[in-house]
Amino acid sequence: MLEPTGNAKARVDAEFSELYKAHLRDVYSYAFYRVGNHHDAEDLTEQTFLQAYRHFERALRESDGRPLRPWLIRIAHNLAANLYRDRARRPQSPLDESAPIAAPHTTEDLVTGRDELKRVLEGVGQLPDDRREALIMRFALGMDNREIARALGRTDGATKVLIHRAIKQLESLVAMGEDD
Amino acid sequence: MAEAINVELLLRRALAPVEPPEALATQLAATLQSITDLAAEELEGWELASMRDPRNWVRPAAALVVGTAAGAALVLLRARQRHRDAPPGSIGELRDRAAQTAHDFADEARRLLDPR
Numbered sequence: 001m002l003e004p005t006g007n008a009k010a011r012v013d014a015e016f017s018e019l020y021k022a023h024l025r026d027v028y029s030y031a032f033y034r035v036g037n038h039h040d041a042e043d044l045t046e047q048t049f050l051q052a053y054r055h056f057e058r059a060l061r062e063s064d065g066r067p068l069r070p071w072l073i074r075i076a077h078n079l080a081a082n083l084y085r086d087r088a089r090r091p092q093s094p095l096d097e098s099a100p101i102a103a104p105h106t107t108e109d110l111v112t113g114r115d116e117l118k119r120v121l122e123g124v125g126q127l128p129d130d131r132r133e134a135l136i137m138r139f140a141l142g143m144d145n146r147e148i149a150r151a152l153g154r155t156d157g158a159t160k161v162l163i164h165r166a167i168k169q170l171e172s173l174v175a176m177g178e179d180d
Numbered sequence: 181m182a183e184a185i186n187v188e189l190l191l192r193r194a195l196a197p198v199e200p201p202e203a204l205a206t207q208l209a210a211t212l213q214s215i216t217d218l219a220a221e222e223l224e225g226w227e228l229a230s231m232r233d234p235r236n237w238v239r240p241a242a243a244l245v246v247g248t249a250a251g252a253a254l255v256l257l258r259a260r261q262r263h264r265d266a267p268p269g270s271i272g273e274l275r276d277r278a279a280q281t282a283h284d285f286a287d288e289a290r291r292l293l294d295p296r
Contacts, residue, residue: 016212020208020209024205024208025197025200026197028200028204038201042201042204045208120187120191124194124195135195138191139188139191139192167191170191171187
């Protein structure tokens with residue numbers, strides 16, 4: 001790979017700085033809901049941006065002007081998969097235990113909707129990995145089908161089906177929780 | 181249908197974006213800045229450093245040796261080719277062949293040492 005020189009290097013660094021500022025919260029949110037605790041989420045976020053910096057020039061060249069958020073989330077997705085593979089474990093703590101610490105929920109949310117939110121989060125935790133990730137990308141990051149498809153390496157159509165099935169399965173899980 | 185909408189609304193609330201801790205943003209910005217600075221310094225100092233460090237002389241030296249050997253082999257091949265093509269010769273013809281071979285060596289040396 002050719003090393004950038006002088007002004008070109010400064011320009012690439014400036015662009016990376018913009019990317020970092022624009023998507024730090026996205027990467028952190030994804031990492032937090034993926035791993036389930038702040039400590040691992042911080043590690044995962046840091047590793048994601050370091051990895052992204054290493055391959056940023058190539059990504060810029062190959063993105064052809066398309067947004068780089070799916071690429072960033074894909075890096076986080078792969079690193080999280082490696083984390084689980086290395087430690088051979090699932091998230092250490094349930095999402096609902098630590099989510100209120102930093103999530104911008106209002107007090108009203110926490111009091112009136114706590115049971116409902118808890119059931120939904122428990123349901124999300126029971127979904128297969130790909131369905132859970134698609135929902136995190138859609139609802140925590142606000143990504144559209146095309147962005148999610150790029151992040152997961154799937155077609156737009158397959159992603160649409162994946163999200164539809166994830167929501168249907170979650171409805172069933174929440175309904176079962178209400179019956180209990 | 182109403183249930184599906186309800187779940188989506190709940191999902192939006194349950195999976196609200198999470199703000200990264202201030203310390204993480206500061207730490208990450210510092211790490212990236214130090215990597216960027218290091219990369220710039222490395223880039224500026226690379227040429228001089230590579231010339232000062234004898235370990236970096238090995239590759240160009242090896243390339244020169246290989247290139248010289250290949251050049252010499254090419255010159256000898258050309259000389260043999262001319263020898264096969266030429267009629268049995270006199271002293272003048274041998275002298276011409278020696279001169280031509282020396283000329284070929286000079287050409288190959290110039291080609292190898294040309295910085296372009």
